[in-house]
Amino acid sequence: MDAQELLIWVRGTGLQIAAAVFVLGMSYRMLHLLLIGRKKSLAEARGSEWAGGLRTMWQRNFVLPRLSPRGRFTFVAGYVFHLGFFVTLFFLSQHIALFRAVFGFGWPALPRGAIDISAVLALAAMVALLAHRLVDPVKRLLSDYQDYLTWALSFLPLLTGFMLLREIAFEYVTLLTLHIASVELLLIAAPFTNLAHMFSTFISRWYNGAVMGFKGIQT
Amino acid sequence: MKEHETLEQRLGEQGVSRRAFLKFCAALATMMALPPSSAGAIAAALSQAKRPSVIWLSFQECTGCTESLTRSHSPTLESLIFDMISLDYHHTLQAASGHAAEQARDEAMKAFYGKYLLLVDGSIPLKDGGVYSTIAGRTNLDMLEEAAKGAAAIVAVGSCAAFGGLPNAQPNPTGAVAVSDIVRDKPIVNISGCPPIPSVITGVLAHYLTFGELPALDELGRPKAFYGETIHDRCYRRPFYDQGKFAKTFDDEGARNGWCLYELGCKGPTTHNACATTKWNGGAGFPIEAGHGCIGCSEPKFWDAGSFYTPLSAPAADVAAVAQVSMIAGAGAAVAMGALDRAKKQKLQQSREKLTVADLKGD
Amino acid sequence: MSLQDIHIRVADAHTVGSLDAILNEIASRLHDFVDTGATSLIDLKSLPFSAEEYEGLRATLGRGEVTARLDSIGDSEIYETRFPGVWWVTHYNVEGDIVADLIEIASVPAIVHSQPEDIYVGLARLRQTLTSVRGEPVEP
Missing domain, CATH: 3.40.50.700 (NADH:ubiquinone oxidoreductase-like, 20kDa subunit)
Known part of the structure; x- marks a missing residue:
């Protein structure tokens, strides 16, 4: 199999496999999670679950002042990474062309300069987060192999994408193949790892808030 | 069949001067994409x-x-x-x-x-x-x-x-x-x-x-x-790629401005050929100069690499259909598992024995 | 509808950036020539120029004092640019297509020099001419 055939495979069959695993796994996991449901409360509560849940979903974005220095670093670097990742994923012209091809609609792209900044910020934040995870004794103790695996799976698409736009170290064909393949690995792993938080994070925030806002007896 | 003579003999017979021969070798160096300074070496070799x-x-x-x-x-x-x-x-x-x-x-x-x-x-x-x-x-x-x-x-x-x-x-x-x-x-x-x-x-x-x-x-x-190089590497529209300026259709503002044709399916980045410098029709131009993306015709399997008009960043096969089927399958599995969970819960609830005072006292 | 009715504008040539690159390359080679006497050639056909940039290069280099025309298997146009030591050499075939397009850094382009082989043949021809004129051989 030569470089072209490999590229055709990752753009075709490989992507179909990855999409199938990702969509099937995620839709199963999320729907199953929701279908577990919550027992109907027979007692009347003073607070509202929905108000509490929604409030927490929003307020968890602004916990910075209440955190320890360690927490603050993780929080800030984490936000920089996520924002950089989203801007790069959803506003690079080439990515929008992909969404247009799959979903049938697109949106305006950001200029390349903005994408360069967002990608570099995301990469730098990830490196800083990994370093912190390795250096900080508490975080190191709390980390297991999955944390490192998901770090690598999120880092690789950013790194290969950055290299691809500049043709660093390898040829375009090779870099494009690596970039698409790294995204496919991310998609395949997502439903089975803590990467599933990309869908569940707001559900769990709501749940936390709902529990706190209930203010009553659970029957 | 005539014995094969050397080129120098043939050119000599035709009255071609050494200077004309050197000119020919300069053209050959260009044609072979060799450094122009190699014309002398070409002349020496061709003579024999x-x-x-x-x-x-x-x-x-x-x-x-x-x-x-x-x-x-x-x-x-x-x-x-x-x-x-x-x-x-x-x-x-x-x-x-x-x-x-x-x-x-x-x-x-x-x-x-x-x-x-x-x-x-x-x-x-x-x-x-x-x-x-x-x-x-x-x-x-x-x-x-x-x-x-x-x-x-x-x-x-x-x-x-x-x-x-x-x-x-x-x-x-x-x-x-x-x-x-x-x-x-x-x-x-x-x-x-x-x-x-x-x-x-x-x-x-x-x-x-x-x-x-x-x-x-x-x-x-x-x-x-x-x-040795891709069309993309040598493309005169390359700066527009680097700036993220893409034509979105064949007749939009970007196309008129001569922007990069990547999103119209140009396969230049993955195609190795000399079109961008050697050009076609006596140097008149090459496809991208005519406003059409490269179709990748000098690469293996270029007919099977998806549509000529699908961008390289987009799938070469139908991913949306696969995703739809997967979504239905995933949701179906979740509903089935949810029903199973519920049935199990109900069964457990029914078989649960109520705790009585007698149980707490023990015997 | 005439061609002018189709609104096609070509984006600014300077955005492509090859012109700066080639001018820098020429400057660097000319510097080497001054320092070491090393002549060199740049094959313009191997470089990605937009049509505007190619014209831009012509305009920037301009024309100097010397122009030569070579007439063998098609024309060749050779001229010094307005930067002494920088020559533009264009070889055409008999049909008028460009077969080689070169920038040569030298005091005189190599192709202009008379070739020893041709001089030798020319000398023989000259002697033959003299023989036929005088009717007697000339001592070498």
Whole structure:
């Protein structure tokens, strides 16, 4: 199999496999999670679950002042990474062309300069987060192999994408193949790892808030 | 058959001056994509070069490659090179036909055994004993194997001979393969393209004439001098790619401004060829200059790489349909599992024994 | 509808950036020539120029004092640019297509020099001419 055939495979069959695993796994996991449901409360509560849940979903974005220095670093670097990742994923012209091809609609792209900044910020934040995870004794103790695996799976698409736009170290064909393949690995792993938080994070925030806002007896 | 003389003798006979010869060598250096300073070395080598016998076999092909070569726009240069080879068999170009033509091939093969250059255009069908393409009652496979035996080197002209090309595209009804899939014990140079750039064909011939060997090749057997860089690397629209300025349709503002054609499906970034610098039709231009993206015709399997108009960043196959089916399957599985969970819970609830005071007291 | 009715505008040539690159390359080679006397050639056909940039290069280099025309297997146009030591050499075939397009850094382009082989042949021809004029051989 030569470089072209490999590229055709990752753009075709490989992507179909990855999409199938990702969509099937995620839709199963999320729907199953929701279908577990919550027992109907027979007692009347003073607070509202929905108000509490929604409030927490929003307020968890602004916990910075209440955190320890360690927490603050993780929080800030984490936000920089996520924002950089989203801007790069959803506003690079080439990515929008992909969404247009799959979903049938697109949106305006950001200029390349903005994408360069967002990608570099995301990469730098990830490196800083990994370093912190390795250096900080508490975080190191709390980390297991999955944390490192998901770090690598999120880092690789950013790194290969950055290299691809500049043709660093390898040829375009090779870099494009690596970039698409790294995204496919991310998609395949997502439903089975803590990467599933990309869908569940707001559900769990709501749940936390709902529990706190209930203010009553659970029957 | 005339004994093959050296080029210097031939040019001398024609009254060509040394200066004219040096000019010719400068043009050759340009054509072969060698540094212009190598013109002197080319002159020295060509003075001693012998006129080789060339046998050209056309198999499962459209004659586009021969058309490309004979319609080339620098006739003196290419005809000079053609003067330098002895084209002993080419069933489209030769005057002889029928048995006489086949006889010419047999004679050339015998007379120059081990020394002739074999040019092939078109793929070779293998299915059903190779019956899908025959010449004078013989299969292409049979003819190629016979001619390859005595060849000094083989030049696969065009993407069909080099990689299988159009006949090899899915579902490949004739079982078409490339020359290199059949011949494994001879040096093969692949001049891919649909068709290849004419001066690239003559450039490779000139290189063989000048240095008596094939030029340096890449991992797909293509001469590095012409296929060493991608269309994208050498594209005059490249700065627009780097700036993220893309034409979205063939008639929008971006297209009128001459922006990058990536999102209109240009395969320039993954295609190795010399179009962007050598250009076509006597240097008039190349597809991207005409406002159409590169279709990647000099790369293997370019017919099977999805639509010519799908951007490289988009899927080459239908991913949306797969995702829809997966979504339904995932949701179905979740609902089924949810129902199972509920049934289990109910069953447990029913079988639960109530705790009584007696139980707490124990016995 | 005429061609002018189709609104096609070509984006600014300077955005492509090859012109700066080639001018820098020429400057660097000219510097080497001044320092070491090393002549050199740049194959313009191997470089990605937009049509505007190619014209831009012509305009920037301009024309200097010397122009030569070579007439062998087609024309060749050779002229010094307005930067002494920088020559533009264009070889055409008999049909008028460009077969080689070069920038040569030298005091005189190599192709202009008379070639020893041609001089030798020319000398023989000159002697032959003299023989036929005088009717007797000339001592070498």
